[in-house]
Amino acid sequence: MESQTERTAGMTSAITGTTRGIARAAVRAELAQVAFDLFRRNGFDKVTLDDLASAAGVSRSTFLRYFRTKEDAVLGAFDAQGEKLAAALRDRPAAEDDWTALRRAMDCVLDPYRKDPEHSLALAALVRETSALCARHLEKQDGWRATLARSLAERSGSPGPGTLAQTVRAAAALDCLNAALDHWTASDGHSDLDTLLDEAFAVLAT
Incomplete structure (x- = not known):
């Protein structure tokens, strides 16, 4: 039979996982908005991944953890x-x-x-x-x-x-x-x- 400690640990883990998921979704949405604004202003073809990362204030590798390509940064809204x-x-x-x-x-x-x-x-x-x-x-x-x-x-x-x-x-x-x-x-x-x-x-x- 599951103990109270095990149940509490399970609930904490679930809450933590949910919180991380919400935080990730929020960051993803913010990066997508930055990308969208930059594409509209400068044109999609002229904007590089480095430009997107710089505009968002993150590293290129961080940006790529959320979006693998420039296209994904726009089309993620349709996923x-x-x-x-x-x-x-x-x-x-x-x-x-x-x-x-x-x-x-x-x-x-x-x-x-x-x-x-x-x-x-x-x-x-x-x-x-x-x-x-x-x-x-x-x-x-x-x-x-x-x-x-x-x-x-x-x-x-x-x-x-x-x-x-x-x-x-x-x-x-x-x-x-x-x-x-x-x-x-x-x-x-x-x-x-x-x-x-x-x-x-x-x-x-x-």
Whole structure:
């Protein structure tokens, strides 16, 4: 039977681990903001890792412990989106068809754009205007496609990688998202992003 001392030690360890995780996330967010500001001011291609470390007041090795590349310093903001989107998709009502469920699940991706449109617009513009960032972001989304297809398969009661049709729908949904974001960015944020995404999905609804 576990002693009180062992239970206390376990709780202390868990709290310490949680505290370290929170502190690391805070440092990571601060470094990402410094990098983002520098990229916007000087241009992504002109900024080096040494420039980023210097602007953040840390060593290059410290910066690299949080971000392996310059691209990661920008695109880290999207890291959790794939799993978050997949979870939202799995939680959609079973009665919804795949296409409707995909559109409604996309609402969780749009939340940051609704809450902070100014920052989100600047981030979207930076990614779309920088070939290295755009390519890396699309690479990340390629992994989301497989995750979404699996979620669609789970909704249909057939766990696995998903059928060809489910994979195509997942890929098309992501294309609709990107097209809507492109138009929203081109409008300088004046267009309604939810409406643009609805219109994009409507094109393929049949």
